[in-house]
Amino acid sequence: MESEAIIRFVLKAPSKSGCYVRKVVIDDDTTTPARLKEDKGKKKSKGRLPKHLAGILCLADHAHRKRTWRGRYYKIANVSRKKSMLTNGHAKKMGIDIGHWLYQVKSKNLHEIQELADVPLRHWCGDHSKCDDSWCVSKKIATEGKVDNQKPLFDMSYELDRMTVERVRKEQDEFTTPKRLKEINHEFSTQLNESLNMAIGRGAPKYKHFSRSQSIYYRIAHVIITHNLGIARFVHRLFNLLNITPTTVLVSGRGSVVKQSARKRRSGCGRKKVPTSIKTSKISQ
Numbered sequence: 541m542e543s544e545a546i547i548r549f550v551l552k553a554p555s556k557s558g559c560y561v562r563k564v565v566i567d568d569d570t571t572t573p574a575r576l577k578e579d580k581g582k583k584k585s586k587g588r589l590p591k592h593l594a595g596i597l598c599l600a601d602h603a604h605r606k607r608t609w610r611g612r613y614y615k616i617a618n619v620s621r622k623k624s625m626l627t628n629g630h631a632k633k634m635g636i637d638i639g640h641w642l643y644q645v646k647s648k649n650l651h652e653i654q655e656l657a658d659v660p661l662r663h664w665c666g667d668h669s670k671c672d673d674s675w676c677v678s679k680k681i682a683t684e685g686k687v688d689n690q691k692p693l694f695d696m697s698y699e700l701d702r703m704t705v706e707r708v709r710k711e712q713d714e715f716t717t718p719k720r721l722k723e724i725n726h727e728f729s730t731q732l733n734e735s736l737n738m739a740i741g742r743g744a745p746k747y748k749h750f751s752r753s754q755s756i757y758y759r760i761a762h763v764i765i766t767h768n769l770g771i772a773r774f775v776h777r778l779f780n781l782l783n784i785t786p787t788t789v790l791v792s793g794r795g796s797v798v799k800q801s802a803r804k805r806r807s808g809c810g811r812k813k814v815p816t817s818i819k820t821s822k823i824s825q
């Protein structure tokens with residue numbers, strides 16, 4: 541979905557605004573970086589850009605990196621109880637810590653990030669020397685000179701905990717290679733784009749809109765067309781364009797959609813009005 545949008549943007553930016561794209565912040569996927577390379581005309585090559593626009597640095601969206609990383613811990617939480625002591629609750633908490641750590645390191649230089657790469661695992665094992673007191677409670681307590689009575693997540697005196705730590709370390713190593721740490725070394729945010737996507741999603745939800753590759757381009761077009769023409773006229777024009785006669789089911793379906801839209805407009809944006817009697821009965825319970 542987003543790779544197509546980025547390609548179009550990179551291709552059009554020089555002529556539209558005189559800008560050249562050198563860095564993009566994207567979700568953790570393999571398709572987009574492959575497409576942002578030079579198109580050498582070979583069959584196996586996925587590159588889509590001319591030489592003078594290629595060579596774009598792909599950075600990772602911190603929120604998405606956190607979700608991908610946390611997903612690995614959920615997987616560990618789902619293995620046998622004999623092989624791992626992690627629960628879904630632990631994985632959720634560890635994901636929050638990863639988010640804090642990403643925030644702690646994103647503005648530092650690459651060398652410093654590499655130095656701090658093992659902070660989350662150290663934190664879970666009870667070593668808070670490199671943690672930041674903005675998110676680590678134990679570090680904050682130590683800074684204030686008080687006694688920390690909190691138990692670490694992993695107690696290395698237990699065999700099961702040591703086995704779990706090995707699994708966690710294996711996953712961590714995958715996310716802390718120099719290449720992947722370089723991807724998080726930026727302070728850009730994609731929250732504005734997420735908001736735009738959410739706004740588009742209200743009109744054309746991703747899971748209900750079945751266009752080619754679920755592209756955001758088609759979803760945006762869909763929202764604009766239905767906004768300008770209305771659903772009924774849009775469907776009518778679409779069928780005329782395709783030279784198809786609508787079946788009875790579609791015509792009746794369209795009729796029900798039109799009626800539904802009119803009903804929603806009358807009742808105010810489709811929100812169900814809760815009768816006062818139900819509200820009061822819920823409160824009294």
Ligand SMILES: [Zn+2]
Binds near residue numbers: 663668671672676678
């Ligand atoms: Zn800590």
